[in-house]
Amino acid sequence: MAKSRNTEQKIFDAATELFLEKGVDRTSVREIATKAGINLALMNYYFRSKENLFDAIFTQLVKKNSEELIRILNSELELEEKIRQYVYVYIDMLSENPLLVSFVMAILHRSRERITEMKAISNLYATDQFTKQLIDEAKKGNIRRTDPTHFFVDMLSLIAFPFAIKMLVMDKNNITEEEFMLFIQERKARVPEMLIDSLRHR
Amino acid sequence: MAKSRNTEQKIFDAATELFLEKGVDRTSVREIATKAGINLALMNYYFRSKENLFDAIFTQLVKKNSEELIRILNSELELEEKIRQYVYVYIDMLSENPLLVSFVMAILHRSRERITEMKAISNLYATDQFTKQLIDEAKKGNIRRTDPTHFFVDMLSLIAFPFAIKMLVMDKNNITEEEFMLFIQERKARVPEMLIDSLRHR
DNA sequence: CATTGTTTTAAACGCTGTTTAAAACGATTT
DNA sequence: AAATCGTTTTAAACAGCGTTTAAAACAATG
Incomplete structure (x- = not known):
């Protein structure tokens, strides 16, 4: 697979939806990755940490x-x-x-x-x-x-x-x-x- | 070692102090166990869960x-x-x-x-x-x-x-x-x- | 003194967020 | 066209978490 260039956005969107649904603490990074259809490590690659992703959203x-x-x-x-x-x-x-x-x-x-x-x-x-x-x-x-x-x-x-x-x-x-x-x-x-x-x- | 019968109280006190100091989420069970001077598993033995311990306190x-x-x-x-x-x-x-x-x-x-x-x-x-x-x-x-x-x-x-x-x-x-x-x-x-x-x- | 029920222990389980090192890829340079 | 370079993706591991397990240690009882 390759860049697809909207990976960051896909993470952002999936996380937003899950955070809304179940709250930040009850949403795992693995869940976000699955929902966004991306590899687990990409969340940290693009946002450095879950906390940071939360801040961005x-x-x-x-x-x-x-x-x-x-x-x-x-x-x-x-x-x-x-x-x-x-x-x-x-x-x-x-x-x-x-x-x-x-x-x-x-x-x-x-x-x-x-x-x-x-x-x-x-x-x-x-x-x-x-x-x-x-x-x-x-x-x-x-x-x-x-x-x-x-x-x-x-x-x-x-x-x-x-x-x-x-x-x-x-x-x-x-x-x-x-x-x-x-x-x-x-x-x-x-x-x-x-x-x-x-x-x-x- | 044996009962000492205040194990429950020691857990309760240590947890209270740590929860105050650093907040519930940032306090680990292992930390509570160390501070109380007891084995890790005793927290679950006496309080079933960390959430339950929090509720009790x-x-x-x-x-x-x-x-x-x-x-x-x-x-x-x-x-x-x-x-x-x-x-x-x-x-x-x-x-x-x-x-x-x-x-x-x-x-x-x-x-x-x-x-x-x-x-x-x-x-x-x-x-x-x-x-x-x-x-x-x-x-x-x-x-x-x-x-x-x-x-x-x-x-x-x-x-x-x-x-x-x-x-x-x-x-x-x-x-x-x-x-x-x-x-x-x-x-x-x-x-x-x-x-x-x-x-x-x- | 052996038995029973309670308390304590060390070790492991399954989960979490995060890091690593290598692979795959796209674009640029030669 | 091939080699190079920086970016993106991957699988695997790491250290930490709360919790569970099964056996050991212990106190009290018959």
Whole structure:
């Protein structure tokens, strides 16, 4: 046999599919090789390690999905509308990409250090423009003074954590996966209101 | 050599220490055996599997820490005070037990199914009394009508998720571990206020 | 004192991710 | 056209993992 030149892509595609199906840890390199129809050693030849292959897949996936989030965060949108759009798009994104959720969980689980060395992530959370907006609006008296870091952490928590505890919520409330997805949909309206409420004067 | 009768405990202790230090996945059974000063096979003899040993350690850890949380949630405390205490104690608990955070992350990461089959967790989130309180207070007009499930998920998200993204927050804000812990401490006041705000009429 | 059931041991099993060294191949140079 | 060179593919092995096995060592019992 010879080059065929799409070997790398075949590995990438097979791994993506298997990682989605069964999770990263439960997918073996031999399985990937079989599915891709290539020799076992080629995975290491092209990606150096399984970890590296995972990183490549994750980075591509984040890049594909994060552009809109970054655009919204750095747009000139009025604050409340920006929060609404950001939450809405983010929740939709996680809803439509279970793989993304699994990957994020895997990353968070692993990360004793290696987080922002993944460029895909550090770009995703470049919040300078948003931070400035929060401070400016507070100066103008339009909203309450708030710590931008806390606010952003609040926002991410309310958006992402429910996906992490999906099984817990399903078990506790005796609901199906479909019903859970409805529950998540409800949050697209609820979470922005809660965040905006927290910025109001009282 | 002979029974020594604390072999099981020695395994348990060594594993707990190593799991805390390096995480479950990065700790091998051979390492546990060495640290405990026992034969490799004894881990399987006493705990059947590494997964089972993990479950045993996790269950004990949760039991030790969750009593107070359950007590608060089912107490007769007035709603606002209950929220304040719950958040305060929960955050303190996670702050003082990094092992607990790692374990929860590991569990969430694994869980494609097996969540509430861990009794320790299902007890932890028995929220009937709390749910009733939210509904009653709304009927009395003291708070806004709210979906108790959403509210509880909000609460857990704001409490727990920041621990999960610890490295991300540290990297992004260029802060040390100590400064991160201060950031977490600030949330003990912030999070309850946000939750209580979300219950106010407007 | 022999027997029984429990605990410990050394060795192996089947799996994992990864490395090795040689083979096969395509393209380039002579 | 043949030889050379760098790339790609292969089969085989390696070291590590969690786990199992079967025999040995031991403590308690009849």
